[in-house]
Amino acid sequence: MGRNSGFEKEGLKRGMWSAREDQVLKDYVKKHGPGKWGKTARETGLKRCGKSVRLRWLNYLRPGIKKGNITEEEEDLIIRMHKLVGNRWSLIAGRIPGRTDNEIKNYWNSTLRKKLAGEKEKENMPSPVEDDGHQYLTKCDEVHGGVGGGGLICFASNIVNVEEDHQHRCLGGTSTDTTTLSLGVELGIGGGANNDIQPTGNDLNYNAMTWNDSIMDLSGGQLDISEFLQTDFLNFWEETDRFMNFEMGGCSTINHELPNNWDG
DNA sequence: AAGCCCGCCAACCGCATTCGC
């Protein structure tokens, strides 16, 4: 299985790893710890490039790796997360202990994609891309829901209306990307005054908050409000133990109708 | 039994980002 073993290019070995190579790498990492893969490749004499060594460790040799037998729960989580974040395999893998981005990506491409396509065909559901009936948002500078003292804010925003730093942290966009339309969910850690989420007026204004990968980037694709509401994001967050204790709020106030002043 | 087809998945590749000097 895999690439042709033993094939060499510029003195570097490629293809499948032998048991001996695995053992050499495991021994080295046990002694020196993971990381510095270029150095690892040189010092072990494996004749592999650093990238190959890193990949072998992360995807196969790392302790705690689970191989095969993806459970229904894991599959469900993969589907839900893919709905939310798209092909962000490492992000998805980060939520499923013992699974690697490579395995999830392979599983998606080989199994889930077809499975879901089959289900969709079965239901005779039109693809959102092909559905001309969707009204996409083109302008919105309102916060649609919010809760002080922690919780969720759901928003739809024209990225151009959001300050640059906010774009980077919340929307995953870039400072030059002024055309991307985004729908999103922001999660705030509540508590003291400095941690409160404080949506005000026509812009999003936050005091110090803890930002991390919990912020979902939905800017990768166009969604309209109805599609967004079908992503069952609340269930998703409720199921992630990391935020289990968060007060969920605010999203019940999300508008289902587009405001009149949106020139959609 | 032999040949073909196709799904699976380990590994490679190219690009983007981060790190260290």
Next chain:
DNA sequence: GGCGAATGCGGTTGGCGGGCT
């Protein structure tokens, strides 16, 4: 700040192996 190296990530490749004819 600039630059090269290292690392991270997602897309793609291609060989193995099982099922089918």
